[in-house]
Amino acid sequence: MIAIYLWETGAAIISLMGLLHLKATLTTNKLSPRNEKLETDMKHDTLLLTDKLNMWKSWIGFNATHSIGAVFTGIVNFYLAVKYPSLLQSDPFIPLLTILVIGGYVWIAAKYWFHVVLTLLFIAWISFLAAWLLLLFNG
Incomplete structure (x- = not known):
């Protein structure tokens, strides 16, 4: 059961990050450059x-x-953990894909983004990884 909670935690973090990023993109100027001339x-x-299409x-x-x-990634993974937890254990495709994708986000965040994003992604990635290892080895 801990494995499923960990998987849900990782999924919830990713979904929430996506929602906050979408809100910042569409309703604020937080992703605007500080240099107003650059935006122009x-x-x-x-x-x-x-x-x-302009830049x-x-x-x-x-x-x-x-x-x-x-x-989408977060919601699908949360749904699978709630409705089909045995699928996460019996078929490695979704767990491995999720771990690789979120691991890719962690790598990109470490290279290009800022610390808060990196930390949250790392927590989500560790949650997914720990959950899958628990499912594999604890049945």
């Missing part, structure tokens, strides 16, 4: 990929979809 430039400069819209869109992906 981003709104007027297009991508090499297409001149129909600012790309920035907001990337952050919003990144958030939604985190929310």
